[in-house]
Amino acid sequence: MTFDTSVVFGNPVAHPCDLLALLVREGAVAKGKLADARLSDLDAALGGLVRKVAGEEDFTGKDGQQLALHTHGKAGPARILVIGLGKSRDADKSMDGLRIAASRAVKAARAAGAKTLALAWPAGESAAGDFRAREVQALAEGASLGAYRFDKYLREKKPLKLSKLQLLVAKGPALPALTVLSAAAAQGQAVADAVCLARDLVNEPAGKVTPRALAAEAKRAGAVYGFSVEVLGRAQIKKLGMSLFLGVSQGSAEEPQLVKMSWSPAKSVSAEAVALVGKAVTFDSGGLSIKSASGMEDMKTDMAGAAAVISAMALVARLKPPFPVHAYFGACENMPSGAAYKPGDVIVGKSGISVEILNTDAEGRLVLADVLAWAVEGKPAAVVDLATLTGAIMVALGPWTTGLFSNDDALAEELLSSARAAGESAWRMPLPPEMEELIKSPIADLKNTGGRYGGSINAALFLQHFIQPSGKSAGESPAPAKIPWAHLDIAGPSSIDRERGYTPRGGTGAGVRLLAEWLRRRASAH
Ligand code: BES
Ligand code: MN
Ligand code: ZN
Numbered sequence: 001m002t003f004d005t006s007v008v009f010g011n012p013v014a015h016p017c018d019l020l021a022l023l024v025r026e027g028a029v030a031k032g033k034l035a036d037a038r039l040s041d042l043d044a045a046l047g048g049l050v051r052k053v054a055g056e057e058d059f060t061g062k063d064g065q066q067l068a069l070h071t072h073g074k075a076g077p078a079r080i081l082v083i084g085l086g087k088s089r090d091a092d093k094s095m096d097g098l099r100i101a102a103s104r105a106v107k108a109a110r111a112a113g114a115k116t117l118a119l120a121w122p123a124g125e126s127a128a129g130d131f132r133a134r135e136v137q138a139l140a141e142g143a144s145l146g147a148y149r150f151d152k153y154l155r156e157k158k159p160l161k162l163s164k165l166q167l168l169v170a171k172g173p174a175l176p177a178l179t180v181l182s183a184a185a186a187q188g189q190a191v192a193d194a195v196c197l198a199r200d201l202v203n204e205p206a207g208k209v210t211p212r213a214l215a216a217e218a219k220r221a222g223a224v225y226g227f228s229v230e231v232l233g234r235a236q237i238k239k240l241g242m243s244l245f246l247g248v249s250q251g252s253a254e255e256p257q258l259v260k261m262s263w264s265p266a267k268s269v270s271a272e273a274v275a276l277v278g279k280a281v282t283f284d285s286g287g288l289s290i291k292s293a294s295g296m297e298d299m300k301t302d303m304a305g306a307a308a309v310i311s312a313m314a315l316v317a318r319l320k321p322p323f324p325v326h327a328y329f330g331a332c333e334n335m336p337s338g339a340a341y342k343p344g345d346v347i348v349g350k351s352g353i354s355v356e357i358l359n360t361d362a363e364g365r366l367v368l369a370d371v372l373a374w375a376v377e378g379k380p381a382a383v384v385d386l387a388t389l390t391g392a393i394m395v396a397l398g399p400w401t402t403g404l405f406s407n408d409d410a411l412a413e414e415l416l417s418s419a420r421a422a423g424e425s426a427w428r429m430p431l432p433p434e435m436e437e438l439i440k441s442p443i444a445d446l447k448n449t450g451g452r453y454g455g456s457i458n459a460a461l462f463l464q465h466f467i468q469p470s471g472k473s474a475g476e477s478p479a480p481a482k483i484p485w486a487h488l489d490i491a492g493p494s495s496i497d498r499e500r501g502y503t504p505r506g507g508t509g510a511g512v513r514l515l516a517e518w519l520r521r522r523a524s525a526h
Contacts, residue, residue, distance in 0.1 A: 003117075003147070003162045005140045005189050007181040010118070010168045013041045013075050017166065018114035020077035021105030023098070023121040026087045028061035029054040036061075038120060039082070045075045050082075062086055063097070066104070077118065081108045085122070094423040095138035096501070102139045103146020103502035109162045110147070119143070120168040132169075132176055133184040138423075139167055140188025141195075141513075146502040148196050150203040190318055191516055194311040195509035197221070201307035202495060202507025206283035206300040211249075211331035214282055214303060215257040218310050218329075225317040227263040242330070242370035244349035248363040249332030251287055251340025256332035258371070259306075261313045264324040272323035274522070275380040276313075276515065277371055279364045279387035280306035280329035287360030288336045289343060301507060302364070304494035305386035306331065308511035315516045321523035326380070330371045334363045346444045350374060351466050355448055356441040362448045364389045365459050369466040376467055376483050382411055383467065383485045384518075386511045392455025393429075393489040400493050400500070402426040402510065405460035407467065408484035415486055415518055422513035425493065431461055460487050488514075 012020055028036040032055055034043055043050035049069060053059070059067045063086025070079055083101050102119060109117040119139060143165050151157045167185060169175060201209060201217060209217075215231045222229035237246060237258050249256035259280075281302040285291060291299070306329035316325045341347070345357045347366075351373040355366065364387050375383055393403040402419070404426050406412035412428055419426035438450035439462050446465060450458030467485040493510040496503060 002160055003165050005143065005165045005167065005185050007136060007167045007169060007178060007185050009171055009178070010166070011041075011170070012038055012077070012118065012120040012168055013045055015076040015118050015166075015168060017077050017116040017118040018079065019105075019109050019112055019117050020080045021101070021108065021117065021119045022080060022082045023085050023101050023119070024061045024082060025085050025122050026061040026063070028084075029059055036122075042075060042080065046071060047074070059084070066108075068108075079112060079114070081105065094421055095135060096423040098135055098138040099142030099145065099423060100501040102142030106143045106147045106160075106162065106165070110158070110160050113161050115161050116164045116166070117162055118166045118168050123170055123172065132174070133180055136167055136181050136184040137188035137191075140185045141192045142502045144189055144192030145195060148199060148504055150200065150504070150506055190315065191513060194314050194516065195512045197314065198304070198307040198311040198509035198512050199507040201310070202301050202304045202509075204300075206333070209282050209300070209303065210254050211257040211280070211282050211333065212255065214280060214306060214329075214331045215259050218259050218261055221310050221314050222261060225314040227261055227313050227317045230260045230262075232258040237330075240374065241350045242374070243347050244355060244366040245330045245332065245370040247341040247345065247347045247357070248281075248287070248334055248366050251337040252333035252335040254282075254333050256330065258330050259328065261310070261327040262324065263313060263316045265320060265322055271379070271381060273378065273380045274323060274325045274519070275375040275378070275383045276309045276325065276327040277368065277375050277383065277385040278305035278307070278309035278327070278329040279303065279368060279385075279389065280331035281334050281364060281367065282331055284334045284361070284363065285336060287334045287363060288340050289360040290336055291361060298495060301495045302388050303331065304388050304490060304507065304510065305329070307507070308386050308490070308509065308515065311509065311512045312515040312519070315512075316519060319516075319520060319523055321519060322526045323381070323522070325519065326375070326378070328371050328375050330367045332367065334360070353446060353465055354444040355446050356444040358447050359449045362459070365462045366448060368463055372463060372466045379483065381484070383483060384415070384488065384515070385463070385486075386488045386490055388491040388494050389487075389489045390456040390459050390491055392459075394492040396429070396456055397427055397492060399496065400425055402493055402514075403429045403456050403489040404486060405429050405431055405457075405489070406484070406486040407431065407464060407482065408486070411484040411486050414521065415488075415514065418518035418521060419514045422517040424510065424514045426488070426514065429457060429460065431457070431464060435461055456489050460489070463487055
């Protein structure tokens with residue numbers, strides 16, 4: 001990000017800066033009185049201006065309200081923007097209100113051409129030190145996330161002049177050490193940078209982000225952040241027996257790329273390893289079961305799962321958890337051509353399970369089947385995949401919510417609560433065994449579509465077969481221990497068609513903050 005975020009002690013009214021964003025709760029102005037001490041200080045410095053303007057504009061501090069003031073040299077800041085946060089909600093443990101307000105502040109700084117922005121927020125809403133640090137992290141995240149723009153192809157860019165964001169804290173008894181708060185700001189900045197890396201990869205057109213280019217991005221991230229990256233081409237993919245992955249890719253002129261990213265601590269217990277898998281279809285035309293023109297418009301985003309795991313690895317290298325983390329993706333295009341795989345084809349992939357292809361547009365589950373089969377070979381303690389897998393998940397949950405499927409209640413709860421804490425929306429979906437019959441084929445073990453209803457569930461049930469090599473010859477040997485697995489269908493939230501809070505239209509980086517929070521919790525639980 002272009003600006004630098006720091007935490008400083010300071011009195012907002014006296015603090016010199018181009019713009020001060022003063023975040024206040026609802027009721028900060030009530031019945032013509034100023035209930036927030038910082039507002040009354042300001043009002044005194046400005047000779048009653050705050051009360052006057054607040055009265056004229058009916059400003060009370062409601063969520064979304066803003067009050068803009070010029071100080072004409074009578075206070076430290078040249079301009080002040082009072083931002084309403086609404087009522088304090090205990091339920092909002094995610095602190096998303098702070099992220100949104102910080103992004104509003106940065107947008108105001110952009111409009112005003114401010115170089116320095118100071119931000120002060122309601123002090124002492126909770127005495128807990130950890131709470132204050134999390135507030136700082138959320139503010140740093142929201143500021144950077146809200147400043148993001150994908151403008152590299154625009155001739156007319158409106159560059160952000162902001163160079164410095166200062167989070168202002170008042171000295172007080174419950175305040176954690178400045179070093180703790182500064183670390184929280186740095187963490188927020190790092191998380192936002194990782195989210196913006198994923199946004200860039202998703203926003204970049206498919207003509208640029210080819211399978212090779214995506215693999216090169218993983219390599220570059222590995223070199224920059226410090227994790228190892230292995231890239232395998234067609235011949236090696238074939239050697240691994242990944243015929244489903246190769247089937248999807250065979251209609252394209254671009255060579256498929258299989259990527260494995262790894263981070264390991266010096267001393268680690270490999271039984272505790274975590275595996276991440278991302279869908280990496282760099283363009284999904286549907287193949288011979290071709291999509292409509294409007295259905296295809298957005299299909300450069302079909303690698304958002306891979307973008308999320310690359311970004312998550314950048315944060316893993318910074319977090320340095322006491323267990324290894326491996327991340328995988330199989331990158332390819334899904335294209336129609338004389339060489340393309342066909343409806344009716346039967347393909348046996350890495351796991352040995354045969355699949356009848358009924359619809360070449362249900363390609364994500366085929367690639368994931370082979371990559372998941374590879375990822376579970378090392379028997380990780382948990383596997384999480386992220387995929388823009390089905391349009392049906394948006395029919396079920398709307399455009400902004402991730403569908404979470406899991407064979408393990410504890411893992412599902414960990415991920416749901418991490419999502420909540422990180423300000424991402426996720427909802428658990430079922431894996432009903434009685435729906436298995438919908439994906440059984442008369443001529444193969446499975447088919448790749450399950451009919452009109454419950455499309456996202458059919459897809460998740462399909463994936464589950466490749467986590468647990470089902471004991472065909474039951475009774476011969478004891479069933480292998482279950483590998484906890486979760487599948488996140490991010491087809492909705494991975495890209496959006498209009499701005500929402502601190503998320504601009506286009507690629508969102510969905511899944512990155514969720515994964516970062518989940519891995520942080522697992523690391524500190526060790
Ligand atoms: N990549 C799509 C899913 C998708 C749709 C993601 C819209 C983002 C926005 C996936 O490969 C796909 O085409 N799924 C089909 C499955 C069907 C053929 C069973 C779908 O959802 O229609
Ligand atoms: Mn498709
Ligand atoms: Zn797809």
